[in-house]
Amino acid sequence: MENDQHKPVEFHNLLNPAMSRRQIIKTGGTVSAAGFLAGTSALSQAVSQATTLMSFPAVPTSTADTVVLPEGYEYDVLVSWGDPILKGASKFDVENSAEDQLGQYGDNTDGMSLFHLTDKDGGVDEDRAILAANSEYINKKFMHTHGGENLTADDVRKEIAAHGVNVFEVKRNWFNKWKVVKNSDLNRRLHGNADEFVLTGPVAGHPLVQTDMDRTGTKVIGTLNNCGNGQTPWGTYLTCEENFNGYFGAPAGTAFSDEQKAYGLSETGFDYNWWPTEERFNLAKHPNEANRFGWIVEIDPYNPSSKAMKRTAMGRFKHENAALTLSKDGHAVAYMGDDERGEFIYKFISRDTYREGDRAHNMTLLENGTLYAAKFNDNGSGEWVELTYGKNGLTQANGFDSQEYILVYARLAARFVGATTMDRPEWVACHPSSPMVFCTLTNNKYRGVRDNQPLNAANPREENPFGHIIRWVPENRDHKASRFGWDLFAMAGNPETQSGAMAGSDNVSADNMFNSPDGLMFDNDGRLWIQTDGNYSNEGIFAGQGNNQMLVADPVSGHIRRFMVGPNGCEITGITFSNDQRTVFVGIQHPSNAWPNAEKDGVPRSSVIAIRREDGGIVGA
Template sequence: MENDQHKTVAFESVLNKAVSRRRVIQSGGAIGATSFLGGASTLAMSATQATYLMGFDPIPTSTADEIQLPSGYHYEVLVAWGDPIIKGAPKFSVSNSADDQAGQFGDNTDGMSIFHLQTKQGGLDENRAVMAVNSEYINKEFMHTHQGKNMSADDVKKEIVAHGVNIFEVKKNKKGSWKVNKNSPLNRRLHGDADEFIMTGPVTGHPLVQTAMDRSGSKIRGTLNNCGNGQTPWGTYITCEENFNGYFGAPEATPLNDEQRAYGLSETGFDYNWWPHEDRFNLAKHPNEANRFGWIVEIDPLDPSSKAMKRSALGRFKHENAAITLAPNGHAVVYMGDDERGEFIYKFVSKETYKENDRAHNMRLLEEGTLYAAKFNDNGSGEWIELSFGKNGLTPANGFKDQAYILVYARIAARFVGATSMDRPEWVACHPSSPMVFCTLTNNKYRGERDSQPVNAANPREKNPFGHIIRWVPENRDHSAQRFGWDLFAMAGNPNTQTGLMAGSENISADNMFNSPDGLAFDADGRLWIQTDGNYKNEGIFEGQGNNQMLCADPVTGHIRRFLVGPKECEITGCTFANDQRTLFIGVQHPGVGWPNAEKDGVPRSAVVAIRKDDGGIIGS
């Protein structure tokens, strides 16, 4: 890389110039993020001005069927779909039953977090931890010996329990390798057929979530399509329900209302065809069952007897992940994206405030609060619009019956109040020591074709096959504030085949180009890690971009380096670091048939891998 990319750049300069240099907002009147900082130079220091933040050599793109890493790094598979994580569960086989799968690691790993256990002296144990890992969905063609044809009731049950959350203890041995302790009493599966879920908040008991199986509207069976995640300051795990609509179906010509259509419910769903065997997925018989999915779910990973809480105060939509931080006034703030083209970015602010050393109190913070949707103005300013009953036109006169209705149909409320429709808002990440917040906008092939998705400054491409990353800073560095300033951190593109906006922003080059940014996470030192889930055909406008990958960025300078390339066909997703920052765990989701375990097992298996430096050093340094 050229030396001038390593120069120290003051943070306020980056924000002031970003808009004009990337040609996405006309100069004159642009407010941007800087005016909300209240002393940007201090922020620049806290965000690490040193641009030697990344100590590894960037790697080229790849189309190989293997994980590629920089020199001096290696990886090991920690756990793969079908591996036993509950004592007594059998080893993987495609012929495993539903009961077998209920004791095994689920399919298509996604978001994950690690929770270190305490030593007898009360400190963190660097060698023992509990991991919570999502299993988002299944690959029907690999899950059954019959490739998904002639499905039985047990086959359907197997698919259902292959979804959800995997909780298991891991131990580090003397060589530094992490291994699953499948005999730990902390291990459990919270899957799509589990009865360990409780609805909390304003929607609890409302008619919209009452069903024939649960007249109380409070006891939920299962969690599905668990995509991204979050980790709270009080030590709980957040799993996010995304494309729940795909599991529901109904006989042909079943009438669906506008609210159901707004969430993508249809007669066929995603052709899982569970409803003929599992009655609750039949929209004709149980239309409210779908309203019990699409929520943020809070789990205590260290208490196997605890119930998981579906937090209705945070709204129902296709949750990608949840980025949780504390405002200066102590309120818990949760940023969230609704992963569908033309949908919105949300923020939740808790009613109560965080209390140090009071975990019982803090575990109630997500029960009550205020939900907002983001509006990105073309001049670089932004505002959070409150989604509360009686405010901003959310009244019975406009069809909003009560607060529960607003939360169950949050995307309808957000559209009504004029929030900005975005290019598939996915993962959100908060900088660990500054008020910067980042969100991946993965792509959008429809913007400019639908009236509800106009081209605007925050989404400047009429066709956006490459995606981009947006950045904002709250007013006065206060995450509970209702105003913010924003800019575009990076616009993915292909400078080899495209020009103008399609080539990408100036921090995108032939050496680091990518498409469809998806996963997003910070490490403790403030490096921003970017994972992709995009086009891996390596042809046409994507020529030269290779397989999906993981990159590392300096959030101040915008400098980006490629750190990892995955095997063919996979998505790279999920990211968590051991406490000492010397092991990075990531997921390889839906790998192709050439993935190394496929030949032995007969099918490819998604997996969590542990990445370490050969010298045992800090990842990325």
């Protein structure tokens, strides 16, 4: 029998009660990029207005090998690569084996979500929760004492084990400090060699996902390159498989199909070189194995014995994250970015509707639905183009022989229907009380350089080294709508070294400049948190921007303020809040020098930190 304290907290309980007293945002700009850069949009005109969303003092840029926070804030390291998660797991040691890594927190932490447990009265337990957090990839030079050269079979298994998803209980003490509950029955590792994954939806069982090892085409071993994430209203975790292609390889001379090339599959991949010892990664022998990756994966964090579901109806591509919301009539709507230069933004609408309190039903919503790709018109309008067999030219005569083929090769379908190529669409975030949606476009050295990625209003800068953030509002304020209006919320840049468009939009100044926006999330009060994964050389066009950082924006006024700067070499990625917003959990990925304690550990270690105000107040307010 399920323990009452392990039941999921329903969506409506997670909303800040103050939201009902806030004025709902009723308008969304729909102006051209040219008008935005010229400073004529409603957004740029409002930038100078004061914001009531944040009062913390902005922090300066930094090149120090430490975490920099505003005055009045502090942090703890919650968990780091190699820390024991499962019962009986070994403590961290660089020389740990693959067997050790199976019970330890994975490497290069990324997207994450917090799921509060229920108290004895059935309400939200503010001090006990489950954290589900991704481990995207590994750093060979730190993972092995030999630096990653001449890998043994155990080395390969250790690398695979360090990928995937970490699910574990956390508890807060009287001092507002969170700790990992190491012996909790809820803790689990869903790693790259785990046998707990099932393909669901239209593609399940199709010949394109059948292999010699799985003739059913439904049972998948592992999940890889888990980047961003999503959290559903019914209390499940969505982990997103991104650069899966990099793990596969093949002997020299192996031929690749156009479909495989469209997804970046090659002989060498990212030089992980797993395929000689782990045969399923050998594309010459098992070409369909790669088709079993690149999906949104739904995990029930409250049930450690449950299977993880790869939701094929949501399309296969290099998923960055999944921002899930509900339409006016209760359909689940997920916005998703395909993180590669010149790829697309997608939307999924479930076939069935959400039922409050019916978790069993709601956990089937992502099994069936309709996939769309976005077209951004230069006049500030946009449309979602349906990717369904028999519609918009997606027919056998044009090379699309079934709906299953379209979903497995969603990139080909989106390109065929004329969706807009974007500058690396990464995280998407939905405002908690308005239909506004935001997406980070990290950068694109090919924009305006390659013929298939021409300049357009949504991606207006040639080569775009700094990136930008786009936003849209659906027609009739309904996420189910097929049309939307859009504008550019911010063009990152450097007003100290650049002029014109490269200096950035009106809401970017010397005090808040940044490059390569990546992670993106709204808190319950409507603050937009922006994380960066960019050039931290502090030289050339990036001079003065320092290490990667996290900023906070007012989505209405456009005001942006720097909240945090990370240690040397890191990406700031992954963010989730406690229900009372007195703690924010943030990921520090691939630190390169000594953080957090390389003197003791021998190497820097990717970690999750817990940030709080010293006075116990709401973070960011």
